[in-house]
Amino acid sequence: MNVSANYVNDENLRTRQGIWAYGTKAPLVGRVLDLVDVAADATVVDVGCGNGRYLATLRDRGHGGPLVGLDLSPGMAATARSASGAATAVADAQTIPIRTHSVRLTLAPHMLYHVPDIPLALAELRRITSPEGHVVVVTNSTRHAYEVDDLLADVTGDLLGAPVRMAWDGHRFRTNTADELLPAAFAEVDKRDLGQLVLVRAAAAVRGYVESLPPETIAMPTDRRDEVLTELERRVAEHIDEHGSFAVTSGATAYICG
Secondary structure (H helix, E strand, C coil): CCCCHHHCCCHHHHHHHHHHHHCCCCCHHHHHHCCCCCCCCCCEEEECCCCCHHHHHHHHCCCCCCEEEEECCHHHHHHHHHHHCCEEEECCCCCCCCCCCCEEEEEEECCHHHCCCHHHHHHHHHHHEEEEEEEEEEEECCCCCHHHHHHHHHHHHHHHCCCCCCCCHHHHCCHHHHHHHHHHHCCCEEEEECCEEEEECCHHHHHHHHHCCCHHHCCCCHHHHHHHHHHHHHHHHHHHHHHCCEEEEECEEEEEEC
16 A cells, blocks of 8 residues: 555645535534543554644644554654654554454544555454444445536536546545445444535635645646636635635535444
8 A cells, every 4th residue: 555645645625624614513523532431641643644733633632642643644643743743653543553352443544545445455454443432434425516626527627628527536435435335344333424515705715626636536637737727716716705705515424433
């Protein structure tokens, strides 16, 4: 399993995370962590920790137990360590270097769609988690950010003669797939809808969201990419001028597994 160039550091991830700051609900990380009770001294492992937002939030909440972040990207692991003070390491979710049943809370937020063998990763998450512990998986619904995808299709249809949609890893493990795979891997699965309608008030945030995706996931000529993004931003700005905001669906969904 190789690290995508999109995740060498957290610049693109931070850009995509930024669009959800326009939501009216509390930040997603806190709402996910509120779903589970974990002892203050318990061991928590974040698999696919990214830039460390979950680990940092736990530390800010006063968690005193061991916090460990694992990520396939050395850059992400380093960023997470700096942001949270947690111990981090480079590791593959398909072969997690953690002892069996040694973790009380295992987090796997928005990362399973990157893993080549998802059932294998789920088996590893279950293996490292103690029988009395929980695995928390977070992913998106099939309608996640569909407004941005529809707008991209409209813009590319007009400019390129054929609609282009976002076809990235995130589509590999959405709620429809999670609903099938998680009950096969865990005895208990509690599904919680944490989505919301986000009212974005800056056209640049929508452009940034699309621009931050890996170029290969948007099948268009590279010499037309900036033209498409500029037109997309213009249409979003026009919509915001008329309606006050551009609505984007967050389909975030958490699964508490045991």
